[in-house]
Amino acid sequence: MAEIYPGIHWIKLPIALEDSDLEHINVYLIKGSKGYLLVDSGWNTDESFSTFHNYLLKNGIAFQEIKQILVTHVHPDHYGAAGHIKELSEAKILMHQIEKDLIKPRYIDMNELLALTDKQLSDNGASEDEVETLRDATLGLENYIIATQPDTTLHDGETINIGTFNFRIIWTPGHSSGHICLYEPEKKILFSGDHILPKITPNVGLHPHSIDNPLGRYIESLQQIKKLDIELTLPGHDEPFKNPKRRINEIIRHHNLRNQEILTALESDGKSAYKIAQMITWSNNNGWDDLPPFHQRMAVFETLAHLEMMATEGRVDKYSHQGVYYYKQK
Ligand SMILES: [Zn+2]
Ligand SMILES: [Zn+2]
Structure with a gap:
């Protein structure tokens, strides 16, 4: 842990969940003339907080010097501790x-989202028992976050000037509908959040609160980043890396292969998203039965994102039969 670039501290914070593919979450402190901008916050756990606090102590940085906390998206690993750090620093939260x-439906008043999630699963072929198993999968995630409202909302194309850095906000929907990246055109630095990760393909699912065609939007957002001149990519997980174009091509290739796999699964007859998700090879060569319920649910929503994208592009037909959506090859 150190300055990864003059004026940018890279801090690795621990992950709260045991069955995660991720080793840590990266947060970044950017030095300005009047204080720091923090990019993402880590989970709201004691372990994460003490790691962050120790880093500040070691580097002689006081909480009060943190003036702004920019949240790339409101997943618990990026947003969880923002409220806690705000209490100690009086920093403004930006997202x-x-x-x-998404804060209220996800973390404050969750009943509606739970009901919509159940409906989305059953509309897409899960039985009542299966819906119940998958429903229990995420209970408790709200314990790892403090649901704090932002002080400032951001939009695509706006700029944030801090010290010698002039960041452009780039709206990159897909992994989360309001996900943003931060781009410094002169220094050729991109903070990519979970939009582009060096090793893991970011999860893109069609959830009840997703933007239309999230995978199509995600690929468009990747193409948009591909046009930028970037020398250093600072992601939300794993290590900083150099060449995002190559990584973007790999991620797009992964999604094309997954589309092919789904089209093959649709060869004989129409199938529901739930059925197709059971036929796909998931990460680390896991079959459906090897996945914990939380990952099974992500798998169904990912499959759905692929199907919706291919339906939008006219590559598959979607039809409904006895209250369940089915997809078939054209
Ligand atoms: Zn995320
Ligand atoms: Zn993340």
Whole structure:
């Protein structure tokens, strides 16, 4: 842990969940003339907080010097501790307008989202028992976050000037509907959040609160980043890396292969998203039965994102039969 670039501290914080593929979450402190901008916050756990606090102590940085906390998206690993750090620093919290709108349904008044999630699973082929198993999968995530509202909402194209850095906000929907990246055109630095990760393919699912066609939007957002001149990418997980174009191509290739796999699964007859998710090879060569319920649910929503994208592009037909959606090859 050190300055990864003059004026940018890279701090690795621990992950709260045991069955995660991720080793840590990265947060970044950017030095300005009047204080620091923090990019993402880590989970709201004692372990994460003490790691962060120790880093500040070691580097002689006081909480009060943190003036702004920019949240790339409101997943618990990026947003969880923002409220806690705000209490100690009085920093302002910044995020995209769409992420702000997700705070209440995701973390404060969750009953509606739970009901919508159940409906989405059963509409897409899960039986009542299966819906119940998958429903219990995420209970408790709200314990790892403090649901704090932002002080400022951000929009695509706006700029944040801090010290010698002039960041452009780039709205990159897909992994989360209001996900943003931060781009410094002169220094050629991109803070990529969970939009582009060096090793893991970011999860893109069609959830009840997703933007239309999230995978299509995600790929468009990747193409948009591909046009930028970037020398250093600072992601939300794993290590900083150099060449995002190559990584973007790999991620797009992964999604094309997954589309092919789904089209093959659709060869004989129409199937529901739930059925197709059971036929796919998931990460680390896991079959459906090897996945814990939380990952099974992500798998169904990912499959759905692929199907919706291919339906939008006219590559598959979607039809409904006895209250369940099915997809078939054209
Ligand atoms: Zn995320
Ligand atoms: Zn993350």
